[in-house]
Amino acid sequence: MGSLYHHVKCPEGVKAKKFKLIVLDNYLKPFLPLTIFYKEALGRITESSAESYLKTLYTFFTWLHTDSNYQGRTIKWDDEPHIVRVAIEDFLMHEAHCKVTTSDSKTYYNVKLTNKSPHTVSRMLSALKSFYKIMIHVKMYLYSNPLIDAHAILKEHQSLKEGVREGKPRMPKEAGTEEPLPKKARRLTDSFFKVINGEWKPQIIDNPHLPFMIYKAGKESKWKLRDEIITTMLFLTGARAREVIELTFGDYRARNDKGEFATFNKGSYGKRTKFLKVDNDTLKLLDCYIHGERKKVDKSGLKMNDIPDEIPIFLNQHGNPYTYDAFLKNWSTIMGKAEIKINIHKTRHWFVTRSIRMIREEYKNKTEQEKAIERLRIYMNWSAKADTMKVYEHHVDEKDYVAEQHDRLLEMMKKEQEEYLKQLEPRKRANQPSVEPRNKVVQTPEEQHELMDFIDKLNS
Known part of the structure; x- marks a missing residue:
């Protein structure tokens, strides 16, 4: 409709x-x-x-x-x-x-x-x-x-008024003759x-080949280089779709590391409060896009170094800023080709799940695991109270995360892509492992996953 x-x-x-x-x-x-x-x-x-x-x-x-x-x-x-x-x-x-x-x-x-x-x-x-x-x-x-539901409000109001004396209101707290009211619990609704069954439960998407299944479907759909880059960045960074789609040239120039972009966060009202980290292969694709596909539709005709900071990196075919709705339409087409039912936000779930799995595999010591998870938490910008000490902690931990964890995750993704491509090759031996169905997305049972509360923060 x-x-x-x-x-x-x-x-x-x-x-x-x-x-x-x-x-x-x-x-x-x-x-x-x-x-x-x-x-x-x-x-x-x-x-x-x-x-x-x-x-x-x-x-x-x-x-x-x-x-x-x-x-x-x-x-x-x-x-x-x-x-x-x-x-x-x-x-x-x-x-x-x-x-x-x-x-x-x-x-x-x-x-x-x-x-x-x-x-x-x-x-x-x-x-x-x-x-x-x-x-x-x-x-x-x-x-x-x-x-x-007016009845629910009335019932709660009456329960607060009723006291031990039948038919009479509660005595004031100071009188000491009434049982104190319990601390007000949050009313369900x-x-x-x-x-009654619509509570949001995070899906733990744990198929290491999921990105490459989608990349393959994208190529078969003859997607634009722009959409390939955005999709790749979603899997590499764990960002929300808008945080990638609405990147500007200033966001790239704001970071010293050539593989990093500054970006806004949910509820930051456009203020750049976090960063995204990508690999060299993605940077090469981005360079091809800026000097090729993007240049053909850019009305300004400016060279990359002359483009103002506020100008968006990604444009539509008319030279206007690319939008979330436009990308969503293209994403739906690709998902249909891949025979996968998955919304854009699940790329964020995948990133965190794979990061946690890597942490669990690489750090056997519980204390080291907790430190690594805390660095991931800071990278995802799930921050606690913003005081001066937190600013210094963020500065130190941010460097640790980029140097240690994210680079290893990108290396792991590259190995997993190679394994996936090998699986797609014609089988030469009878005992060669078969390729999983394209629409199969492995999910860890929620009750067995150690970090469900942590993943819950994905929608916050």
């Missing part, structure tokens, strides 16, 4: 008076509810999270316009709460292939994901909850939030639609 909505951003260099982004419907008319939602959300969550919520909402709002039904009419986003809930329930069951059942108390719904359910269900429910909260705040929605 194609989306009936899309957005346009205010061009760089133009100061937006009110909206940084405008959502348009299929008639290219501004759609105010989602436009205002994005504007108000920016004050509460990061820009990338707000845009992610927005794209998720497009799917629901499109379905609302094309397939929703309540007593023979299309449901509107600003209908009464019980009608909106009918729409959400229908969407979850028929479009998202979820199983929706009423709770024992019959005051909220349990949502169970199936193997056909998209991974965005929880995000969509969170986005809808946030959307209606903002619409109520700006007085565009005149009812209570359809996504909130006050959502009307509760996803």
Whole structure:
């Protein structure tokens, strides 16, 4: 189902008076509810999270316009709460292939994901909850939030008021006649639609040949050198896709080591707070791209040394900055060719898993393992409190990581690529090991993996 909505951003260099982004419907008319939602959300969550919520909402709002039904009419986003809930329930069951059942108390719904359910269900429910909260705040929605279980809030409120005296409120704490209230535990959720099996669990992707399976599929798909470099850098660095796709020439010049790039981090609002490390082979590919494929579409005509720091390295066929959405489309094509179902973020999982495996194999001493893992943690920029001492520790450990661990990981990847290529050669002996199916991705059982809590930080 194609989306009936899309957005346009205010061009760089133009100061937006009110909206940084405008959502348009299929008639290219501004759609105010989602436009205002994005504007108000920016004050509460990061820009990338707000845009992610927005794209998720497009799917629901499109379905609302094309397939929703309540007593023979299309449901509107600003209908009464019980009608909106009918729409959400229908969407979850028929479009998202979820199983929706009423709770024992019959005051909220349990949502169970199936193997056909998209991974965005929880995000969509969170986005809808946030959307209606903002619409109520700006007085565009005149009812209570359809996504909130009012009974859960009332029950908690009553439990805090009740004391030992039947029918009477609690005595004040100072009186000393009441049992002290337990420290407030985090409520599971006050959502009307509760996803009961949608907790995020990291997939431990442990196939050493995964990158080369994808490289092979990319070549068969005749991918552009740009996409080959980006994919290679994702596996070599453990970076998020945007951190690679949006690299600038200044990011390369900012580091002394020729194999390093400065880049931003999630929640750093564009500030360069981490670095990426690649090998010489990737640098050679990048040099070929800059002086070949990129030069053909670059409108400036400048030589590499004359290109300003803020200019992006990767461009599309029109000479404009390459975007995450464009890369995602190409990635999906390549995954189809490779017969692998894997999203871009799993390259980050793969990198950390392979790094940890290398640490476990090379360091038999527990203390040395912990030190190596801490260096990896710093490289991934999962930092603790930022004080002066941490800055010095970061400076020392960063050098140790580049010199010791990352280079060894790159060497290990090169050996694994050679092994994979040997497996692809025609079998000369009957006892030669067979090649694994292309769509087989080996995963370590979660309960046996020693660093599940560590991998959990991948989405933080």
